[in-house]
Amino acid sequence: MAKPISIEVYNPNGKYRVVSTKSMPGTRWINLLIEQDCRVEICTQKKTILSVEDIIALIGDKCDGVIGQLTEDWGETLFAALSRAGGKAFSNMAVGYNNVDVNAANKHGVAVGNTPGVLTETTAELAASLSLAAARRIVEADQFMRAGLYDGWLPHLFVGNLLKGQTVGVIGAGRIGSAYARMMTTSYGEFLKANGEQPVTWKRAASMDEVLREADVISLHPILDKTTYHLINKESLATMKKEAILVNCSRGPVVDEVALVEHLKQNPMFRVGLDVFEDEPYMKPGLADMKNAVVVPHIASASKWTREGMATLAALNVLGKIKGYPVWGDPNQVAPFLNENAPPPAASPSIVNAKALGLPVSKL
Numbered sequence: 001m002a003k004p005i006s007i008e009v010y011n012p013n014g015k016y017r018v019v020s021t022k023s024m025p026g027t028r029w030i031n032l033l034i035e036q037d038c039r040v041e042i043c044t045q046k047k048t049i050l051s052v053e054d055i056i057a058l059i060g061d062k063c064d065g066v067i068g069q070l071t072e073d074w075g076e077t078l079f080a081a082l083s084r085a086g087g088k089a090f091s092n093m094a095v096g097y098n099n100v101d102v103n104a105a106n107k108h109g110v111a112v113g114n115t116p117g118v119l120t121e122t123t124a125e126l127a128a129s130l131s132l133a134a135a136r137r138i139v140e141a142d143q144f145m146r147a148g149l150y151d152g153w154l155p156h157l158f159v160g161n162l163l164k165g166q167t168v169g170v171i172g173a174g175r176i177g178s179a180y181a182r183m184m185t186t187s188y189g190e191f192l193k194a195n196g197e198q199p200v201t202w203k204r205a206a207s208m209d210e211v212l213r214e215a216d217v218i219s220l221h222p223i224l225d226k227t228t229y230h231l232i233n234k235e236s237l238a239t240m241k242k243e244a245i246l247v248n249c250s251r252g253p254v255v256d257e258v259a260l261v262e263h264l265k266q267n268p269m270f271r272v273g274l275d276v277f278e279d280e281p282y283m284k285p286g287l288a289d290m291k292n293a294v295v296v297p298h299i300a301s302a303s304k305w306t307r308e309g310m311a312t313l314a315a316l317n318v319l320g321k322i323k324g325y326p327v328w329g330d331p332n333q334v335a336p337f338l339n340e341n342a343p344p345p346a347a348s349p350s351i352v353n354a355k356a357l358g359l360p361v362s363k364l
């Protein structure tokens with residue numbers, strides 16, 4: 001028997017019971033649910049990652065929909081529990097949904113939402129920040145400064161990589177990967193052009209091997225599935241340039257982290273910027289000691305606007321299914337849902353299994 005879980009309740013007399021497994025940024029998402037007759041329950045348990053048992057306890061006997069997080073294991077057990085409680089809607093507060101077994105959701109007739117279109121630039125900005133931080137050894141230099149070790153300018157002090165004229169590779173050039181490529185090339189390209197220098201050019205590589213061999217900076221943006229698990233491994237690392245920079249803002253298991261630690265040890269001029277980890281929240285042994293690694297705790301989407309927007313989209317995904325609204329036609333064009341000065345469209349912004357469940361699509 002799972003322990004009772006602490007919750008905060010809004011609009012206790014609402015007709016539909018919607019549970020959020022975490023407190024989420026902003027209040028608009030709560031207000032939108034309340035306005036549509038939902039009772040909103042937010043889990044306030046002081047535990048970062050909720051277990052399946054915790055979430056079963058939250059779902060209880062009657063639950064119309066759940067907003068969950070990428071740290072949770074949404075598989076057969078949870079979708080069966082939600083379905084038993086009468087629920088037909090779940091949304092991840094994330095664009096990635098590798099934590100969700102969509103087949104299990106289909107089996108129980110539960111719609112699965114995600115939050116694309118609102119975190120593209122925010123995530124690309126972090127990938128660009130990690131690229132620059134790794135190239136110019138910002139974190140190492142910051143630690144050196146704070147430790148009181150700086151006793152004067154030296155020709156060799158924290159010499160890093162110049163990115164001008166270098167080749168940037170993107171593996172997984174979808175929404176976020178393309179935004180990263182634009183950020184890393186467009187404004188710098190304009191600046192170089194204005195100075196009469198060689199502009200930045202781009203091309204689609206013929207193979208991943210070509211990217212690995214030729215790029216000086218590689219940023220990873222694929223989804224995580226069977227085909228991308230350990231896409232970067234001992235062999236692919238060995239193919240990369242010895243002084244290359246690797247950035248990962250996608251999912252940790254895309255990189256074989258044990259092989260990466262070994263590669264960092266053997267190649268001190270090779271650098272990485274990591275937002276995600278194979279066994280999140282943990283790092284593989286040795287990674288924390290590597291000076292040629294910049295590591296941050298999965299914060300790529302962590303800008304206020306984006307996180308509030310993600311919460312809104314996740315809530316509207318669940319609300320739309322509860323109210324029987326259609327699914328929005330283009331999940332990349334979610335701006336109408338994010339305009340705080342107008343009511344959102346009567347639709348679920350993004351349901352990944354809409355087709356499998358035969359849900360109608362909005363004509364708006």
Ligand SMILES: O=C(O)C(=O)CO
Nearest residue numbers: 093094095096300301
């Ligand atoms: O949305 C996602 O998939 C995330 O990883 C959160 O930043």
